[in-house]
Amino acid sequence: MHPLLADLRVVEASSFVAAPSCGLHLAQLGATVIRLDMIGGGPDFRRWPKSEDGSSFFWEGLNKGKKSVAIDLRQPQGRELAARIIAAPGQGAGLFVTNFPVSGFLAHERLAAHRPDLITVRIMGHASGRQAVDYTVNNAVGLPSMTGPASLGAEPVNHVLPAWDLLAGSHATFSLLAAERHRQATGEGQEIRLPLFDLAASTVGHLGQIAEATVQQSGRERHGNALYGAFGRDFLTADGERVMIVAITEGQWSSLVRALGIEARIEQIEGKLGVSFRIDEGNRFIHRDELFALVEVEIGARSYADLTRDFDELGVCWSLYRDLKEALDEDPEFSGENPIFSNIEHPSGLTYLTPGSATAFSGLKRREPVRAPRLGEHTEEVLSNVLGLTGGEIAKLHDLGTVASA
Template sequence: MTLPLQGIKVVEMGQLIAGPFAAKMLAEFGAEVIKIEPPATGDPLRKWRLLHGGTSVWWAVQSRNKQSVTLDLRQPEAREVARQLIAEADVLIENFRPGTLENWGLGWDELHALHPKLVMLRVSGYGQTGPYRDRPGFGVIGEAMGGLRHLSGEPGRTPVRVGVSIGDSLSALHGVIGVLLALRHREQHGGQGQQVDVALYESVFNMMESLLPEFSVFQTVRQPAGSSLPGIAPTNAYRCQDGKYALIAGNGDSIYRRLMEKIDRLDLANDPALAHNDGRVLHVARIDAAISAWTAERPLDDVLAALNDARIPAGKIYDAQDIANDPHYQARDMLLEARLDDGTPVTLPGIVPKLLATPGQVRSPAPKLGEHTDRVLEAQGIDATTRELWRSRGII
């Protein structure tokens, strides 16, 4: 099978999450990705969270389908090798602080002059321009500046983390979109490459729905609302008899009516003031109380079965064990069985999006540090004697 990005060569100079996540997605759909890592230590993600045999199991997800080449980009010989690799690539991905590559002679102006067809994805906290460009920025800072952290948590409580580094991942997704758009433009306009500038805070801000227009028109500052969805009713988490929670989204007009009929509240179903969302929002406390009274008398499984039969969107709150044992995840190939370096079985997330004709693939496991250095450098004409000398000097 020919994958959509087969023939596209990517050099990844990022680390941790945002840049590597973008490269991971491109690799899953056929791109050849050469990941440049620092000698000895490698990408810090190799040591993040839970380790098996000294390496993070997260690494098995983030770096599958990639080749690992070690280069100390602080040294001129390494930068020259990187320059050669970039000259043969279609895409360069980097997520250093703005100005880092320029200090190494690998900035956009230099690389564009060297390779006019190059698409360069740059992911940073605040973007390549603007008064904050030089500030260090991680996903958590982007989430805060983008507006998400203010909305997370319960009213009057400390804003909470959403659970994962969503700012980084959102930036990676925006980066992938930007790369694909730039490749399409290159195809249509004589092979001209361009820079794709992705800021963490902007990627989060792009998800903030009506946050800014509501402030602009009404001077309303949206506040955290816990498990509810302000301005759209009813949508909330409702406690069941067994102490578990059902997430119920009964906010469409016809869905709302079916929900009220299911919980035997025809008074609320037939109330003309509640027929549409704007009216329900004014009475959301009364509606939520009715739903809560109904769920409190039934275990979660019974609640979900009844609501699914009535075609009312509802679900439980999944943890990792729920995901690993769920038949729908399994049927959709979202639980991929693999093995770590020592043969230990590991279940990895599947590939999205689902393309019916050319679905993404896992063609190779995440590489060991520097696993492909010799092969890649030999292809660049760097002989074994030189490579051993460079190893002794810490260049590779």
């Protein structure tokens, strides 16, 4: 964690990946992030992966460093209490992150009636209000038809990483901070709507894929594990290890050619084809079959240890294929040697390697990550400090079943 945003208080009412990851980023940058949790937990409170007793590692991971107020949002009193927490006074407060629907008790207009300078960041499926999640958006912009080997024909391949959710969380974070800067200058609040589909559609446009499909009048073909537009693919060593090798830049290509000792043969191919692989990465892709065949023989004739020693000495861009457990067991960057990680105990009662922020600030000392809260762990604290309720008033809310504690 880094105490850069210690003057900000953000309220989060959300579930799943996109909106909680926004709150996580803000918490890791030092903001106070208060989750409004349903009593007993929301729809992602038991989401996989989870422990043997049912505790969600997913929930513990995405809610580190936050505070939790447990409220019965089905009760009118609970909804009114949530609105009061969201719109509570304070110079760095009045910041709200959610993936709840546009209309309803958490509509921006209703909340802004309590605080006109409120800033709401609302992550949505489609701008129209139609529902969507990462995996429905991904296929809607055509990426599964580009993924996987050509032998699959028209069969789609879904990506296991919820890329649009994660990108939305980051996008929502900087959008909220930009709006907060605008509020400082003008005093104006506003609602920011971030539809997943619009984020995905704009991203493929930024990457040139809309222009490509428009000009070619067709979607991009599949290329398996080959890197589109440059040199890159997986190869097997003599002892059966699979490595990914990438040469995008001129320096990466030159390092690979030297490491494999194939300078003369590359010159012969260049002379035959009348091209330069060194100065034009596109030529490495166009003529990939001939280059892959050459590199495949060289990689297949060497042991993993010999190959990677030469690769590291000459600065080749490469990586070993492995599953996550193998990475945890073998890679020092996936251990306490990496300062982003600490071993901490979580609400599940389990202690495991836990990441903080991936960003390092040269002027700040990195702090250890803070575990996720237990449901309702901060109910009394927030009701007292944020809303100024007395002990008797809080006790009455408990008696009515409007709030709960850990």
